[in-house]
Amino acid sequence: MNKVEFKLCLEEKLKALPQNEIQKSVEYYLEMIDDRIEDGMSEEEAINALGDIDVIVNNIMLERPLSSLMKEKMKSKNELKTWEIILLVLGFPVWFPLVMSFFAVIFSVYVAIWSIIISMWAVVFSLIIVGIVGVGTGIIYMIGHGMSGMFILGCAICCLGLSILAFFAVKFISVCLIKLTGTFLRAIKSIFIKKEANI
Numbered sequence: 001m002n003k004v005e006f007k008l009c010l011e012e013k014l015k016a017l018p019q020n021e022i023q024k025s026v027e028y029y030l031e032m033i034d035d036r037i038e039d040g041m042s043e044e045e046a047i048n049a050l051g052d053i054d055v056i057v058n059n060i061m062l063e064r065p066l067s068s069l070m071k072e073k074m075k076s077k078n079e080l081k082t083w084e085i086i087l088l089v090l091g092f093p094v095w096f097p098l099v100m101s102f103f104a105v106i107f108s109v110y111v112a113i114w115s116i117i118i119s120m121w122a123v124v125f126s127l128i129i130v131g132i133v134g135v136g137t138g139i140i141y142m143i144g145h146g147m148s149g150m151f152i153l154g155c156a157i158c159c160l161g162l163s164i165l166a167f168f169a170v171k172f173i174s175v176c177l178i179k180l181t182g183t184f185l186r187a188i189k190s191i192f193i194k195k196e197a198n199i
Contacts, residue, residue, distance in 0.1 A: 003033055006047050013057045017064075025060050062189050109184060113177050120170040124163055131160030 001009070007026055014022045029050065036046035050056060088095075134156025142149030 001044065001047050003030065003043055003047065006030075006033070006053070009053055010056070013053065014060065017060075021064075029056065058190075062186050064189070106188060110181060113181050117174050117177055120166075120173060124166045124170050127159045127163035127166060131156045131158075131163055134159060 007030060010026055010029060011022055014025060017025075032050065033043070033046045036049060037043060041049065134152055138149050138151075138153025138156050140149070141152055
């Protein structure tokens with residue numbers, strides 16, 4: 001496949017998208033081909049290095065916002081017939097709650113994941129604050145109460161040590177959870193992309 005054939009094939013497979021988005025995606029991949037040709041590859045090698053065109057199209061579709069994918073899915077390719085409009089109206093009590101439930105599940109998954117992330121960081125910052133305040137309190141208590149002050153100082157140093165360990169653990173878990181939200185969103189998007197391909 002040469003560059004012109006690649007361009008035509010990519011435009012054909014992306015024809016469901018708005019024209020400006022097709023143009024932007026095609027220009028991006030043509031520029032990648034040009035860069036690889038400048039690095040010494042032949043035109044065919046540069047195109048083969050991009051991978052399968054269906055995978056490229058799938059990745060382009062997955063990068064689009066979920067709302068625009070759903071709008072395209074909702075758009076009818078043809079004018080709605082009278083009986084289809086009647087079915088939509090009569091089926092409203094069934095399909096509307098299902099659509100709202102779908103969005104509620106997506107929203108609740110996101111809220112749950114971000115709640116976990118925020119809660120873990122709150123624990124880390126609490127340990128840091130307790131440690132800093134405890135060090136100050138322990139030093140003050142050591143002057144007047146000796147052993148009590150040393151105990152408070154020891155607990156405060158333990159909190160600071162735990163906060164350092166917790167910081168790295170929570171940072172790692174947060175990155176994993178953020179990647180999980182991305183994977184979840186891509187899975188939702190792929191449902192619409194697969195259905196689009198089947199039509």
